[in-house]
Amino acid sequence: MAIIRHIISARRLGLFGYLLLSTMSVAAACVPPGWAAELTAGQLLVATPEMGDPRFAEAVIYMVKHNSEGAMGLVINRPMAKGSMRDLLKGFGIESDEAKGEIIIHYGGPVNANAGFVLHSDDVMLDDSTPVKDGIAMTSNAKLIEAMARGKGPRQSLIVFGYAGWGPGQLEGELEAGAWHVVPADKGLVFGKEADKKWRQAMDRRRISL
Numbered sequence: 001m002a003i004i005r006h007i008i009s010a011r012r013l014g015l016f017g018y019l020l021l022s023t024m025s026v027a028a029a030c031v032p033p034g035w036a037a038e039l040t041a042g043q044l045l046v047a048t049p050e051m052g053d054p055r056f057a058e059a060v061i062y063m064v065k066h067n068s069e070g071a072m073g074l075v076i077n078r079p080m081a082k083g084s085m086r087d088l089l090k091g092f093g094i095e096s097d098e099a100k101g102e103i104i105i106h107y108g109g110p111v112n113a114n115a116g117f118v119l120h121s122d123d124v125m126l127d128d129s130t131p132v133k134d135g136i137a138m139t140s141n142a143k144l145i146e147a148m149a150r151g152k153g154p155r156q157s158l159i160v161f162g163y164a165g166w167g168p169g170q171l172e173g174e175l176e177a178g179a180w181h182v183v184p185a186d187k188g189l190v191f192g193k194e195a196d197k198k199w200r201q202a203m204d205r206r207r208i209s210l
Contacts, residue, residue: 039066039175039182042133044189045073046181046202053179055110058199061164062119062190064130064138071166074119074138076158076190077198078107085149088159092142099149106195108160118144120157121187135187156191181206 039045045061061073086099108117122129122137124147129139147153166174174180183205192198 039063039071039171040133041065042136042185044183044185044202045171046183046199046206048178048181050177051179056164056179059164060189060198060202061109062132062136062185064119064132064163066171068168070168071171073164074106074108074117074158074160075164076106076119076160077195079104079195080107081105085145089142089145089149092145094142094146096146096149099146100151101149103148103159106158106160108162109164111163111165113162115163116140116159116161117163118148118157118159119190120144120154121191122154124152124154134185136185136190156187158191 041063043063045059045063047056047059051057051059056075058077059075060077062076063071063073065072082102082104084099085101085103086096088103088105089096089099118139120137120139122131122135124144125131125137126139126141126144128141129137129144131137144153145159148157171180175182181203183202189198189201192201
C-alpha cells in the first residue's frame with residue numbers, strides 16, 4: 001500500500017494529467033500512405049522478439065489513438081503495485097469511508113509516469129470518458145475511481161500510470177522495422193487477470209507484420 005502512495009504522492013492531479021498528443025500538429029503528408037488506415041485505435045501492438053527497446057520487451061499495448069498527429073497507447077501487461085482502494089483515493093486527496101477492496105496499478109508506458117488513466121468496459125461512462133472501440137473506453141477522471149471504490153464502477157477495468165506515445169510517423173517507422181505486430185483486441189485479453197500470459201496470447205493472434 002505504501003508503494004501506491006509513493007507512486008501518486010508526487011503530484012495530485014485529480015486523476016490525471018493531459019495527453020501530450022493533444023498538442024501535436026503536423027501535415028498528414030508526414031505519415032506514409034496507408035499506415036493510418038492499417039493501424040487504428042482499438043487494436044493491440046505486440047512487441048516482437050526483435051524489439052530493441054528494453055522498456056517494451058514483450059509489451060502488449062492497447063492503442064487509444066492513432067492519426068496524422070501521432071499515436072498513444074497503454075501497456076496492459078505490466079502490473080507494478082497492489083494496495084487498497086482507500087489508499088489510492090487518499091493519494092488523490094479523496095477521503096471515502098465507502099472505499100473497499102484492493103486494486104492493482106499497471107505501468108502504462110514511459111511517458112509522463114504521473115499521468116493516470118482507467119481503461120475500462122463502457123458499461124459505466126462519465127461525461128469526459130473517451131469511447132475507443134468494441135465496448136472499451138478510457139477515462140482520466142478520479143470520479144471513476146471513486147465509483148469503482150463504492151462498487152459502482154465498470155465491470156472490467158485497468159488502472160495505469162504513464163503511457164506510450166509516438167510523434168508523427170515514428171510508430172510507422174517502428175512497424176516497418178519489425179518491432180511490433182498488430183493484432184485484434186478484445187475485452188478478454190485486455191482485461192485478463194493473468195498479465196504474464198497476455199504477450200503469448202497476443203502473439204498467438206498475430207497476422208503478417210505490417
